[in-house]
Amino acid sequence: RVSRAAAQRLSLYLRCLTAWPSDAEKISSSQIAAAVGVSDAQVRRDLAALGHLGQRGIGYEPRELATAIREALGIHRTWRVVLVGVGNLGRALLRYQGFRAQGFQIVAVFDNQPTKIGECIEGLRVRPLHELEATVTTEGVELAILTVPKEAAQSVADALVRAGIRGILNFAPVVLRLPQHVQLVTVDLAIQLEQLTFLVQHANGV
Amino acid sequence: RVSRAAAQRLSLYLRCLTAWPSDAEKISSSQIAAAVGVSDAQVRRDLAALGHLGQRGIGYEPRELATAIREALGIHRTWRVVLVGVGNLGRALLRYQGFRAQGFQIVAVFDNQPTKIGECIEGLRVRPLHELEATVTTEGVELAILTVPKEAAQSVADALVRAGIRGILNFAPVVLRLPQHVQLVTVDLAIQLEQLTFLVQHANGV
Ligand SMILES: NC(=O)c1ccc[n+]([C@@H]2O[C@H](COP(=O)([O-])OP(=O)(O)OC[C@H]3O[C@@H](n4cnc5c(N)ncnc54)[C@H](O)[C@@H]3O)[C@@H](O)[C@H]2O)c1
Numbered sequence: 001r002v003s004r005a006a007a008q009r010l011s012l013y014l015r016c017l018t019a020w021p022s023d024a025e026k027i028s029s030s031q032i033a034a035a036v037g038v039s040d041a042q043v044r045r046d047l048a049a050l051g052h053l054g055q056r057g058i059g060y061e062p063r064e065l066a067t068a069i070r071e072a073l074g075i076h077r078t079w080r081v082v083l084v085g086v087g088n089l090g091r092a093l094l095r096y097q098g099f100r101a102q103g104f105q106i107v108a109v110f111d112n113q114p115t116k117i118g119e120c121i122e123g124l125r126v127r128p129l130h131e132l133e134a135t136v137t138t139e140g141v142e143l144a145i146l147t148v149p150k151e152a153a154q155s156v157a158d159a160l161v162r163a164g165i166r167g168i169l170n171f172a173p174v175v176l177r178l179p180q181h182v183q184l185v186t187v188d189l190a191i192q193l194e195q196l197t198f199l200v201q202h203a204n205g206v
Numbered sequence: 207r208v209s210r211a212a213a214q215r216l217s218l219y220l221r222c223l224t225a226w227p228s229d230a231e232k233i234s235s236s237q238i239a240a241a242v243g244v245s246d247a248q249v250r251r252d253l254a255a256l257g258h259l260g261q262r263g264i265g266y267e268p269r270e271l272a273t274a275i276r277e278a279l280g281i282h283r284t285w286r287v288v289l290v291g292v293g294n295l296g297r298a299l300l301r302y303q304g305f306r307a308q309g310f311q312i313v314a315v316f317d318n319q320p321t322k323i324g325e326c327i328e329g330l331r332v333r334p335l336h337e338l339e340a341t342v343t344t345e346g347v348e349l350a351i352l353t354v355p356k357e358a359a360q361s362v363a364d365a366l367v368r369a370g371i372r373g374i375l376n377f378a379p380v381v382l383r384l385p386q387h388v389q390l391v392t393v394d395l396a397i398q399l400e401q402l403t404f405l406v407q408h409a410n411g412v
């Protein structure tokens with residue numbers, strides 16, 4: 001079984017594989033390790049958890065490896081997603097092509113501001129919150145992206161849970177309380193800036 | 207020395223410590239491990255790299271540990287930051303209070319759209335790109351957040367490097383080519399959605 005920490009690394013290995021020359025027959029664990037910034041042994045341990053993929057001394061076949069990683073992450077299929085809170089961040093996420101490329105289809109968007117409801121943003125009509133439950137059921141939606149202000153986040157998350165959502169990607173800076181059967185990933189982009197200061201500080205040999 | 211992978215984990219330990227009750231005298235490595243979702247041994251290894259902090263069997267003093275982590279990540283001081291590309295994503299990042307809380311001050315913003323230049327957004331006047339070099343030098347800016355379209359990203363990054371920037375947080379979906387002395391962290395929020403599908407898929411025992 002793959003751990004949550006290993007899953008983070010698998011996403012990075014996948015980016016490395018997609019950037020690898022498409023006619024290459026092999027890639028080694030040390031080439032993946034160098035591209036991602038982890039140890040060779042860590043890569044081998046992570047890939048071993050996916051099953052018998054590589055051959056010692058010869059390496060891995062890039063397409064077969066990418067397929068195995070996609071299956072482990074659950075992105076060998078498409079996922080239907082709703083987005084709630086169509087403000088600055090919500091709009092930027094709607095326009096981002098990177099989600100579609102990995103099989104994530106945002107199929108409906110919601111907001112509670114009367115002036116926004118009915119507006120068409122990136123090809124989707126903004127719907128009122130009371131349509132959430134019906135949309136999740138009829139459209140077979142499993143995931144939600146939450147980009148509302150922090151004061152509204154918990155009550156909107158509760159509505160998503162009632163509607164039958166199975167996972168929430170939360171951007172609001174609050175700790176959401178969800179039942180155990182609903183998965184949660186919270187994003188804090190300040191963590192990315194901290195990674196940058198870590199690198200800048202160490203580049204000067206501090 | 208702390209590795210780049212360990213630095214990611216340190217950011218998560220720091221969030222756990224800031225959420226810990228302020229009157230608590232101790233926290234154990236297993237309490238941190240449970241909150242973050244890594245093994246107890248991993249937490250002990252990471253914290254040992256920071257120096258002699260905890261006592262076996264007694265645990266760590268939360269404030270002392272948070273201070274050591276802040277120093278390792280370089281956020282025991284403030285950093286002056288510029289943001290280039292004041293579109294949907296740029297505006298959402300400007301409004302986000304999470305950066306300021308960790309000592310990141312966005313001191314100037316830039317865009318190349320004539321209708322945006324001179325506008326005041328979140329208290330900052332939008333400046334034209336030709337003012338970049340002068341601003342970075344006179345304001346002592348070290349970091350930049352890049353939220354321009356992918357076609358413009360490399361040329362804007364080159365201008366930032368010429369201006370003397372030491373680190374770039376890049377959101378454009380391109381691989382930036384930078385000289386070795388300039389650090390780079392690229393964000394791809396699709397990775398966060400993949401972490402969510404990994405959890406949802408495993409919650410069903412797939
Ligand atoms: N985690 C991060 O790194 C990060 C970065 C930037 C912003 N944020 C957060 O993302 C959220 C959105 O930021 P923004 O700049 O786009 O804000 P915004 O004010 O531009 O957008 C919020 C939207 O949510 C809508 N809304 C408010 N209450 C609602 C409710 N009860 N139901 C449905 N919709 C509702 C508003 O009408 C608005 O359209 C904020 O919580 C912000 O703190 C997080």
Ligand SMILES: NC(=O)c1ccc[n+]([C@@H]2O[C@H](COP(=O)([O-])OP(=O)(O)OC[C@H]3O[C@@H](n4cnc5c(N)ncnc54)[C@H](O)[C@@H]3O)[C@@H](O)[C@H]2O)c1
Pocket residue numbers: 091092093095096097098290291292293294295296316317318319322335353354355356358362376377378379393394395396
């Ligand atoms: N990595 C992720 O997860 C993620 C998520 C969302 C968006 N994005 C990316 O972030 C970027 C911004 O997205 P957005 O939705 O805010 O786009 P946007 O079009 O709303 O904003 C882009 C801004 O950049 C400005 N700009 C264009 N060329 C410029 C140049 N040469 N110099 C200075 N400014 C320039 C435009 O005038 C505009 O204000 C895009 O590259 C997008 O792909 C990434």
